[in-house]
Amino acid sequence: EQLVESGGGLAQPGGSLRLSCVASGFPFRNYEMNWVRQAPGRGLEWVSHISDLVDTIYYADSVKGRFIISRDNAKNSLFLQINSLRAEDTAVYYCARPSQWHEGFDLWGQGTMVAVSS
Amino acid sequence: DIQMTQSPSSLSATVGDRVTITCRASQDIKNSLAWYQQKPGKAPKLLLYGASRLESGVPSRFTGIASGTDYVLTIGSLQPEDFASYYCQQYFNIPVTFGQGTRLEIK
Numbered sequence: 001e002q003l004v005e006s007g008g009g010l011a012q013p014g015g016s017l018r019l020s021c022v023a024s025g026f027p028f029r030n031y032e033m034n035w036v037r038q039a040p041g042r043g044l045e046w047v048s049h050i051s052d053l054v055d056t057i058y059y060a061d062s063v064k065g066r067f068i069i070s071r072d073n074a075k076n077s078l079f080l081q082i083n084s085l086r087a088e089d090t091a092v093y094y095c096a097r098p099s100q101w102h103e104g105f106d107l108w109g110q111g112t113m114v115a116v117s118s
Numbered sequence: 119d120i121q122m123t124q125s126p127s128s129l130s131a132t133v134g135d136r137v138t139i140t141c142r143a144s145q146d147i148k149n150s151l152a153w154y155q156q157k158p159g160k161a162p163k164l165l166l167y168g169a170s171r172l173e174s175g176v177p178s179r180f181t182g183i184a185s186g187t188d189y190v191l192t193i194g195s196l197q198p199e200d201f202a203s204y205y206c207q208q209y210f211n212i213p214v215t216f217g218q219g220t221r222l223e224i225k
Contacts, residue, residue, distance in 0.1 A: 044216040058212045103168055104152030108161035
């Protein structure tokens, strides 16, 4: 079982990035998924959630209207479109899978770094 | 949103010590509480869920209890590999929220 993120990098304020997370070793289509971020030297912040059938999506207030979560179950992939980037979006972004019984996140990717700077 | 107040923010201890970390929820979360360990440069690792249930493969020196809205993680006898940061998380409702973290350092 594995999650591998990509797509991070350096972007300017107001810019955009698209993060990807590819899952392997488990039935991705059967799981809800989340994005969690961690600013340098700071704690963990939940960002967004998407249900297995894409019928339920949630966002943290701090990213609502700027971030878009999506998934492609045929490609075992999760995405996060980040628009209108701000300095405070600088963080490592992790994709995370809830456990089978939705009790905590039992599988995490290695993270992808997003740095926002002019 | 449910606020998770975690304490202490940092802790110094030696190998063999018993340490406790506490999280207080701003409302009843009905034991919907997970604990994570995170080492520098690595993703968090799930240690316990349901306040007290040990994730598969996690050593039994990690235990969790609940008392009302207070949740306590205890490490029974610190091992060198336990020096890391620890976070609680409530998953009772969305947005899931994390405590501020506890950095456990070698004294």
